[in-house]
Amino acid sequence: MILGSSLGIAPSAVGLDRAPCPLCQGPHGRPVVRRSERLHFSLAYVQNVSLIAxxxxxxxxxxxxxxxxxxxxxxxxxxxxxxxxxxxxxxxQRKDAMLRCWTRKQAYVKGLGTGLAMPMSHVYVGLGFTSGGLDDLTARNGWALTSLTAPHGYAIGIALLPPPATRGRPTARIHTLRQSTEVTRTLQLASPAAG
Ligand SMILES: CC(C)(COP(=O)(O)OP(=O)(O)OC[C@H]1O[C@@H](n2cnc3c(N)ncnc32)[C@H](O)[C@@H]1OP(=O)(O)O)[C@@H](O)C(=O)NCCC(=O)NCCS
Known part of the structure:
Protein backbone atom coordinates (compact mmCIF):
# COMPACT_ATOMS: atom_id res chain seq x y z
CA MET A 1 0.00 0.00 0.00
CA ILE A 2 2.79 2.43 0.87
CA LEU A 3 4.68 1.69 -2.34
CA GLY A 4 1.49 1.96 -4.39
CA SER A 5 0.65 5.26 -2.77
CA SER A 6 4.15 6.58 -3.55
CA LEU A 7 3.90 5.50 -7.16
CA GLY A 8 0.32 6.69 -7.53
CA ILE A 9 -0.92 3.21 -8.47
CA ALA A 10 -3.10 0.58 -6.80
CA PRO A 11 -1.29 -1.65 -4.28
CA SER A 12 -2.20 -4.69 -6.39
CA ALA A 13 -0.38 -3.15 -9.37
CA VAL A 14 2.95 -2.92 -7.51
CA GLY A 15 5.26 -5.65 -8.79
CA LEU A 16 8.28 -6.71 -6.75
CA ASP A 17 11.52 -8.33 -7.95
CA ARG A 18 14.88 -9.15 -6.48
CA ALA A 19 17.98 -7.35 -7.73
CA PRO A 20 20.92 -9.65 -8.50
CA CYS A 21 23.06 -10.45 -5.45
CA PRO A 22 26.25 -8.34 -5.77
CA LEU A 23 28.32 -11.31 -4.52
CA CYS A 24 27.06 -14.16 -6.70
CA GLN A 25 24.60 -12.50 -9.14
CA GLY A 26 21.90 -14.90 -7.90
CA PRO A 27 18.28 -13.63 -7.74
CA HIS A 28 18.32 -12.84 -4.01
CA GLY A 29 19.67 -9.29 -3.79
CA ARG A 30 17.72 -6.23 -2.63
CA PRO A 31 13.96 -6.40 -3.13
CA VAL A 32 13.11 -3.81 -5.82
CA VAL A 33 9.99 -2.40 -7.41
CA ARG A 34 9.51 -3.98 -10.85
CA ARG A 35 10.07 -1.60 -13.76
CA SER A 36 10.69 1.38 -11.50
CA GLU A 37 14.05 3.07 -11.37
CA ARG A 38 12.74 5.98 -9.36
CA LEU A 39 11.56 4.28 -6.18
CA HIS A 40 13.74 2.16 -3.93
CA PHE A 41 12.75 0.71 -0.59
CA SER A 42 13.97 -1.38 2.32
CA LEU A 43 12.02 -3.30 4.95
CA ALA A 44 12.87 -4.33 8.50
CA TYR A 45 10.89 -5.96 11.28
CA VAL A 46 11.40 -6.76 14.90
CA GLN A 47 8.78 -7.86 17.39
CA ASN A 48 5.77 -5.59 16.78
CA VAL A 49 7.65 -2.83 14.93
CA SER A 50 7.93 -2.70 11.13
CA LEU A 51 9.82 -0.15 9.07
CA ILE A 52 9.84 0.72 5.43
CA ALA A 53 12.26 3.30 4.03
CA GLN A 93 27.24 2.55 27.27
CA ARG A 94 28.44 -0.55 25.43
CA LYS A 95 25.15 -2.32 24.85
CA ASP A 96 23.52 0.69 23.19
CA ALA A 97 26.65 1.36 21.14
CA MET A 98 26.78 -2.25 19.97
CA LEU A 99 23.13 -2.19 18.98
CA ARG A 100 23.65 1.05 17.08
CA CYS A 101 26.72 -0.32 15.30
CA TRP A 102 24.93 -3.54 14.33
CA THR A 103 21.86 -1.81 12.93
CA ARG A 104 24.04 0.55 10.86
CA LYS A 105 25.97 -2.44 9.57
CA GLN A 106 22.87 -4.44 8.70
CA ALA A 107 21.32 -1.40 7.03
CA TYR A 108 24.46 -1.07 4.91
CA VAL A 109 24.53 -4.71 3.75
CA LYS A 110 20.78 -4.56 3.08
CA GLY A 111 21.37 -1.44 1.01
CA LEU A 112 24.11 -3.24 -0.91
CA GLY A 113 21.84 -6.28 -1.24
CA THR A 114 24.33 -8.86 0.04
CA GLY A 115 22.68 -9.24 3.43
CA LEU A 116 24.67 -11.24 5.96
CA ALA A 117 26.51 -13.13 3.22
CA MET A 118 29.03 -10.26 3.45
CA PRO A 119 31.80 -11.08 5.99
CA MET A 120 30.46 -8.71 8.61
CA SER A 121 33.67 -8.35 10.61
CA HIS A 122 35.34 -6.91 7.47
CA VAL A 123 32.73 -4.17 7.16
CA TYR A 124 33.55 -1.02 9.13
CA VAL A 125 30.66 1.31 9.89
CA GLY A 126 31.73 2.72 13.26
CA LEU A 127 29.65 2.95 16.40
CA GLY A 128 27.68 6.06 15.47
CA PHE A 129 25.97 8.31 17.93
CA THR A 130 22.50 9.68 17.52
CA SER A 131 22.51 13.35 18.33
CA GLY A 132 20.13 15.34 16.26
CA GLY A 133 20.08 12.53 13.69
CA LEU A 134 22.11 14.01 10.89
CA ASP A 135 25.44 15.01 12.33
CA ASP A 136 26.52 11.41 12.35
CA LEU A 137 26.50 10.76 8.62
CA THR A 138 29.49 8.75 7.53
CA ALA A 139 30.56 8.48 3.92
CA ARG A 140 31.41 4.86 3.11
CA ASN A 141 32.04 4.16 -0.55
CA GLY A 142 29.46 6.79 -1.36
CA TRP A 143 26.98 5.43 1.20
CA ALA A 144 25.76 7.66 3.99
CA LEU A 145 25.01 5.86 7.26
CA THR A 146 23.30 7.11 10.33
CA SER A 147 21.24 6.02 13.30
CA LEU A 148 17.67 7.23 13.68
CA THR A 149 15.75 7.99 16.80
CA ALA A 150 14.11 4.72 17.80
CA PRO A 151 11.40 3.62 20.24
CA HIS A 152 12.79 2.89 23.71
CA GLY A 153 14.73 -0.39 23.72
CA TYR A 154 15.35 -0.41 19.96
CA ALA A 155 17.97 0.94 17.57
CA ILE A 156 17.46 1.86 13.91
CA GLY A 157 20.20 2.21 11.30
CA ILE A 158 19.78 3.53 7.78
CA ALA A 159 22.11 3.56 4.77
CA LEU A 160 21.48 5.74 1.71
CA LEU A 161 23.31 5.79 -1.60
CA PRO A 162 22.77 9.24 -3.07
CA PRO A 163 22.91 9.15 -6.88
CA PRO A 164 26.25 10.58 -8.11
CA ALA A 165 24.54 13.42 -9.97
CA THR A 166 22.56 14.56 -6.96
CA ARG A 167 22.41 18.32 -6.83
CA GLY A 168 19.82 18.69 -4.12
CA ARG A 169 19.67 17.05 -0.75
CA PRO A 170 18.82 13.34 -1.03
CA THR A 171 15.92 12.37 1.18
CA ALA A 172 14.37 9.18 2.46
CA ARG A 173 10.88 8.75 3.86
CA ILE A 174 10.60 6.31 6.72
CA HIS A 175 7.33 4.76 7.83
CA THR A 176 7.30 3.10 11.23
CA LEU A 177 4.35 0.83 11.94
CA ARG A 178 3.80 -0.29 15.51
CA GLN A 179 0.62 -2.17 16.29
CA SER A 180 -2.03 0.00 14.61
CA THR A 181 0.00 3.23 14.66
CA GLU A 182 1.93 4.55 11.68
CA VAL A 183 4.48 7.34 11.98
CA THR A 184 6.12 8.88 8.91
CA ARG A 185 9.26 10.98 8.98
CA THR A 186 11.70 12.36 6.46
CA LEU A 187 15.47 12.10 6.63
CA GLN A 188 17.31 14.65 4.55
CA LEU A 189 21.04 14.47 4.01
CA ALA A 190 22.87 17.65 4.91
CA SER A 191 24.87 17.36 1.71
CA PRO A 192 25.53 14.63 -0.84
CA ALA A 193 27.88 11.99 0.63
CA ALA A 194 31.45 12.06 -0.60
CA GLY A 195 32.72 8.86 -2.25
C1 LIG B 1 18.61 -9.80 4.41
C2 LIG B 1 18.85 -10.01 5.90
C3 LIG B 1 20.04 -9.16 6.34
C4 LIG B 1 17.59 -9.58 6.66
O1 LIG B 1 17.82 -9.54 8.05
P1 LIG B 1 16.75 -10.03 9.14
O2 LIG B 1 17.23 -9.51 10.46
O3 LIG B 1 16.52 -11.47 8.95
O4 LIG B 1 15.37 -9.34 8.76
P2 LIG B 1 14.96 -7.81 8.66
O5 LIG B 1 13.70 -7.63 9.41
O6 LIG B 1 16.10 -6.89 9.00
O7 LIG B 1 14.68 -7.63 7.09
C5 LIG B 1 13.76 -8.44 6.41
C6 LIG B 1 13.61 -7.86 5.03
O8 LIG B 1 14.90 -7.73 4.42
C7 LIG B 1 14.69 -7.67 3.02
N1 LIG B 1 15.76 -8.44 2.38
C8 LIG B 1 15.85 -9.76 2.20
N2 LIG B 1 16.98 -10.06 1.54
C9 LIG B 1 17.60 -8.90 1.29
C10 LIG B 1 18.81 -8.55 0.63
N3 LIG B 1 19.62 -9.47 0.10
N4 LIG B 1 19.15 -7.26 0.57
C11 LIG B 1 18.35 -6.30 1.11
N5 LIG B 1 17.19 -6.56 1.76
C12 LIG B 1 16.84 -7.86 1.84
C13 LIG B 1 13.31 -8.26 2.73
O9 LIG B 1 12.47 -7.21 2.27
C14 LIG B 1 12.86 -8.76 4.08
O10 LIG B 1 11.48 -8.62 4.29
P3 LIG B 1 10.42 -9.52 3.45
O11 LIG B 1 10.94 -10.91 3.53
O12 LIG B 1 9.12 -9.31 4.13
O13 LIG B 1 10.44 -8.95 2.07
C15 LIG B 1 19.15 -11.49 6.23
O14 LIG B 1 17.97 -12.24 6.13
C16 LIG B 1 20.19 -12.13 5.31
O15 LIG B 1 21.32 -11.70 5.25
N6 LIG B 1 19.83 -13.19 4.62
C17 LIG B 1 20.79 -14.01 3.88
C18 LIG B 1 21.19 -13.44 2.56
C19 LIG B 1 22.15 -14.42 1.91
O16 LIG B 1 22.83 -15.18 2.52
N7 LIG B 1 22.21 -14.37 0.59
C20 LIG B 1 23.09 -15.22 -0.15
C21 LIG B 1 24.07 -14.33 -0.90
S1 LIG B 1 25.16 -15.29 -1.90
Whole structure:
Protein backbone atom coordinates (compact mmCIF):
# COMPACT_ATOMS: atom_id res chain seq x y z
CA MET A 1 0.00 0.00 0.00
CA ILE A 2 2.79 2.43 0.87
CA LEU A 3 4.68 1.69 -2.34
CA GLY A 4 1.49 1.96 -4.39
CA SER A 5 0.65 5.26 -2.77
CA SER A 6 4.15 6.58 -3.55
CA LEU A 7 3.90 5.50 -7.16
CA GLY A 8 0.32 6.69 -7.53
CA ILE A 9 -0.92 3.21 -8.47
CA ALA A 10 -3.10 0.58 -6.80
CA PRO A 11 -1.29 -1.65 -4.28
CA SER A 12 -2.20 -4.69 -6.39
CA ALA A 13 -0.38 -3.15 -9.37
CA VAL A 14 2.95 -2.92 -7.51
CA GLY A 15 5.26 -5.65 -8.79
CA LEU A 16 8.28 -6.71 -6.75
CA ASP A 17 11.52 -8.33 -7.95
CA ARG A 18 14.88 -9.15 -6.48
CA ALA A 19 17.98 -7.35 -7.73
CA PRO A 20 20.92 -9.65 -8.50
CA CYS A 21 23.06 -10.45 -5.45
CA PRO A 22 26.25 -8.34 -5.77
CA LEU A 23 28.32 -11.31 -4.52
CA CYS A 24 27.06 -14.16 -6.70
CA GLN A 25 24.60 -12.50 -9.14
CA GLY A 26 21.90 -14.90 -7.90
CA PRO A 27 18.28 -13.63 -7.74
CA HIS A 28 18.32 -12.84 -4.01
CA GLY A 29 19.67 -9.29 -3.79
CA ARG A 30 17.72 -6.23 -2.63
CA PRO A 31 13.96 -6.40 -3.13
CA VAL A 32 13.11 -3.81 -5.82
CA VAL A 33 9.99 -2.40 -7.41
CA ARG A 34 9.51 -3.98 -10.85
CA ARG A 35 10.07 -1.60 -13.76
CA SER A 36 10.69 1.38 -11.50
CA GLU A 37 14.05 3.07 -11.37
CA ARG A 38 12.74 5.98 -9.36
CA LEU A 39 11.56 4.28 -6.18
CA HIS A 40 13.74 2.16 -3.93
CA PHE A 41 12.75 0.71 -0.59
CA SER A 42 13.97 -1.38 2.32
CA LEU A 43 12.02 -3.30 4.95
CA ALA A 44 12.87 -4.33 8.50
CA TYR A 45 10.89 -5.96 11.28
CA VAL A 46 11.40 -6.76 14.90
CA GLN A 47 8.78 -7.86 17.39
CA ASN A 48 5.77 -5.59 16.78
CA VAL A 49 7.65 -2.83 14.93
CA SER A 50 7.93 -2.70 11.13
CA LEU A 51 9.82 -0.15 9.07
CA ILE A 52 9.84 0.72 5.43
CA ALA A 53 12.26 3.30 4.03
CA UNK A 54 11.56 4.83 0.61
CA UNK A 55 14.11 6.72 -1.43
CA UNK A 56 14.87 7.70 -5.03
CA UNK A 57 18.15 5.76 -4.80
CA UNK A 58 19.20 2.52 -3.04
CA UNK A 59 18.49 2.42 0.68
CA UNK A 60 18.84 -0.09 3.50
CA UNK A 61 17.19 0.04 6.90
CA UNK A 62 17.41 -2.12 9.99
CA UNK A 63 15.87 -2.24 13.44
CA UNK A 64 16.91 -4.39 16.38
CA UNK A 65 15.69 -4.76 19.91
CA UNK A 66 18.01 -4.57 22.93
CA UNK A 67 16.14 -7.60 24.35
CA UNK A 68 17.34 -9.81 21.52
CA UNK A 69 20.95 -8.66 21.59
CA UNK A 70 23.49 -11.48 22.00
CA UNK A 71 26.64 -9.51 22.82
CA UNK A 72 29.13 -12.38 22.60
CA UNK A 73 27.88 -13.58 19.22
CA UNK A 74 27.71 -10.04 17.90
CA UNK A 75 31.25 -9.17 18.99
CA UNK A 76 32.55 -11.74 16.48
CA UNK A 77 30.79 -9.85 13.69
CA UNK A 78 32.15 -6.39 14.48
CA UNK A 79 35.20 -4.95 12.74
CA UNK A 80 38.32 -4.95 14.98
CA UNK A 81 38.30 -1.11 15.01
CA UNK A 82 34.65 -1.18 16.14
CA UNK A 83 35.52 -3.63 18.95
CA UNK A 84 38.36 -1.34 20.06
CA UNK A 85 36.05 1.70 20.06
CA UNK A 86 33.41 -0.27 21.97
CA UNK A 87 35.84 -1.41 24.67
CA UNK A 88 36.99 2.20 25.13
CA UNK A 89 33.46 3.18 26.19
CA UNK A 90 32.26 3.04 29.79
CA UNK A 91 30.68 -0.39 30.38
CA UNK A 92 27.15 0.99 30.77
CA GLN A 93 27.24 2.55 27.27
CA ARG A 94 28.44 -0.55 25.43
CA LYS A 95 25.15 -2.32 24.85
CA ASP A 96 23.52 0.69 23.19
CA ALA A 97 26.65 1.36 21.14
CA MET A 98 26.78 -2.25 19.97
CA LEU A 99 23.13 -2.19 18.98
CA ARG A 100 23.65 1.05 17.08
CA CYS A 101 26.72 -0.32 15.30
CA TRP A 102 24.93 -3.54 14.33
CA THR A 103 21.86 -1.81 12.93
CA ARG A 104 24.04 0.55 10.86
CA LYS A 105 25.97 -2.44 9.57
CA GLN A 106 22.87 -4.44 8.70
CA ALA A 107 21.32 -1.40 7.03
CA TYR A 108 24.46 -1.07 4.91
CA VAL A 109 24.53 -4.71 3.75
CA LYS A 110 20.78 -4.56 3.08
CA GLY A 111 21.37 -1.44 1.01
CA LEU A 112 24.11 -3.24 -0.91
CA GLY A 113 21.84 -6.28 -1.24
CA THR A 114 24.33 -8.86 0.04
CA GLY A 115 22.68 -9.24 3.43
CA LEU A 116 24.67 -11.24 5.96
CA ALA A 117 26.51 -13.13 3.22
CA MET A 118 29.03 -10.26 3.45
CA PRO A 119 31.80 -11.08 5.99
CA MET A 120 30.46 -8.71 8.61
CA SER A 121 33.67 -8.35 10.61
CA HIS A 122 35.34 -6.91 7.47
CA VAL A 123 32.73 -4.17 7.16
CA TYR A 124 33.55 -1.02 9.13
CA VAL A 125 30.66 1.31 9.89
CA GLY A 126 31.73 2.72 13.26
CA LEU A 127 29.65 2.95 16.40
CA GLY A 128 27.68 6.06 15.47
CA PHE A 129 25.97 8.31 17.93
CA THR A 130 22.50 9.68 17.52
CA SER A 131 22.51 13.35 18.33
CA GLY A 132 20.13 15.34 16.26
CA GLY A 133 20.08 12.53 13.69
CA LEU A 134 22.11 14.01 10.89
CA ASP A 135 25.44 15.01 12.33
CA ASP A 136 26.52 11.41 12.35
CA LEU A 137 26.50 10.76 8.62
CA THR A 138 29.49 8.75 7.53
CA ALA A 139 30.56 8.48 3.92
CA ARG A 140 31.41 4.86 3.11
CA ASN A 141 32.04 4.16 -0.55
CA GLY A 142 29.46 6.79 -1.36
CA TRP A 143 26.98 5.43 1.20
CA ALA A 144 25.76 7.66 3.99
CA LEU A 145 25.01 5.86 7.26
CA THR A 146 23.30 7.11 10.33
CA SER A 147 21.24 6.02 13.30
CA LEU A 148 17.67 7.23 13.68
CA THR A 149 15.75 7.99 16.80
CA ALA A 150 14.11 4.72 17.80
CA PRO A 151 11.40 3.62 20.24
CA HIS A 152 12.79 2.89 23.71
CA GLY A 153 14.73 -0.39 23.72
CA TYR A 154 15.35 -0.41 19.96
CA ALA A 155 17.97 0.94 17.57
CA ILE A 156 17.46 1.86 13.91
CA GLY A 157 20.20 2.21 11.30
CA ILE A 158 19.78 3.53 7.78
CA ALA A 159 22.11 3.56 4.77
CA LEU A 160 21.48 5.74 1.71
CA LEU A 161 23.31 5.79 -1.60
CA PRO A 162 22.77 9.24 -3.07
CA PRO A 163 22.91 9.15 -6.88
CA PRO A 164 26.25 10.58 -8.11
CA ALA A 165 24.54 13.42 -9.97
CA THR A 166 22.56 14.56 -6.96
CA ARG A 167 22.41 18.32 -6.83
CA GLY A 168 19.82 18.69 -4.12
CA ARG A 169 19.67 17.05 -0.75
CA PRO A 170 18.82 13.34 -1.03
CA THR A 171 15.92 12.37 1.18
CA ALA A 172 14.37 9.18 2.46
CA ARG A 173 10.88 8.75 3.86
CA ILE A 174 10.60 6.31 6.72
CA HIS A 175 7.33 4.76 7.83
CA THR A 176 7.30 3.10 11.23
CA LEU A 177 4.35 0.83 11.94
CA ARG A 178 3.80 -0.29 15.51
CA GLN A 179 0.62 -2.17 16.29
CA SER A 180 -2.03 0.00 14.61
CA THR A 181 0.00 3.23 14.66
CA GLU A 182 1.93 4.55 11.68
CA VAL A 183 4.48 7.34 11.98
CA THR A 184 6.12 8.88 8.91
CA ARG A 185 9.26 10.98 8.98
CA THR A 186 11.70 12.36 6.46
CA LEU A 187 15.47 12.10 6.63
CA GLN A 188 17.31 14.65 4.55
CA LEU A 189 21.04 14.47 4.01
CA ALA A 190 22.87 17.65 4.91
CA SER A 191 24.87 17.36 1.71
CA PRO A 192 25.53 14.63 -0.84
CA ALA A 193 27.88 11.99 0.63
CA ALA A 194 31.45 12.06 -0.60
CA GLY A 195 32.72 8.86 -2.25
C1 LIG B 1 18.61 -9.80 4.41
C2 LIG B 1 18.85 -10.01 5.90
C3 LIG B 1 20.04 -9.16 6.34
C4 LIG B 1 17.59 -9.58 6.66
O1 LIG B 1 17.82 -9.54 8.05
P1 LIG B 1 16.75 -10.03 9.14
O2 LIG B 1 17.23 -9.51 10.46
O3 LIG B 1 16.52 -11.47 8.95
O4 LIG B 1 15.37 -9.34 8.76
P2 LIG B 1 14.96 -7.81 8.66
O5 LIG B 1 13.70 -7.63 9.41
O6 LIG B 1 16.10 -6.89 9.00
O7 LIG B 1 14.68 -7.63 7.09
C5 LIG B 1 13.76 -8.44 6.41
C6 LIG B 1 13.61 -7.86 5.03
O8 LIG B 1 14.90 -7.73 4.42
C7 LIG B 1 14.69 -7.67 3.02
N1 LIG B 1 15.76 -8.44 2.38
C8 LIG B 1 15.85 -9.76 2.20
N2 LIG B 1 16.98 -10.06 1.54
C9 LIG B 1 17.60 -8.90 1.29
C10 LIG B 1 18.81 -8.55 0.63
N3 LIG B 1 19.62 -9.47 0.10
N4 LIG B 1 19.15 -7.26 0.57
C11 LIG B 1 18.35 -6.30 1.11
N5 LIG B 1 17.19 -6.56 1.76
C12 LIG B 1 16.84 -7.86 1.84
C13 LIG B 1 13.31 -8.26 2.73
O9 LIG B 1 12.47 -7.21 2.27
C14 LIG B 1 12.86 -8.76 4.08
O10 LIG B 1 11.48 -8.62 4.29
P3 LIG B 1 10.42 -9.52 3.45
O11 LIG B 1 10.94 -10.91 3.53
O12 LIG B 1 9.12 -9.31 4.13
O13 LIG B 1 10.44 -8.95 2.07
C15 LIG B 1 19.15 -11.49 6.23
O14 LIG B 1 17.97 -12.24 6.13
C16 LIG B 1 20.19 -12.13 5.31
O15 LIG B 1 21.32 -11.70 5.25
N6 LIG B 1 19.83 -13.19 4.62
C17 LIG B 1 20.79 -14.01 3.88
C18 LIG B 1 21.19 -13.44 2.56
C19 LIG B 1 22.15 -14.42 1.91
O16 LIG B 1 22.83 -15.18 2.52
N7 LIG B 1 22.21 -14.37 0.59
C20 LIG B 1 23.09 -15.22 -0.15
C21 LIG B 1 24.07 -14.33 -0.90
S1 LIG B 1 25.16 -15.29 -1.90
Missing amino acids: LCRSPVGIDIESADRLQPQALLQRLHPAEVTALMALPYR
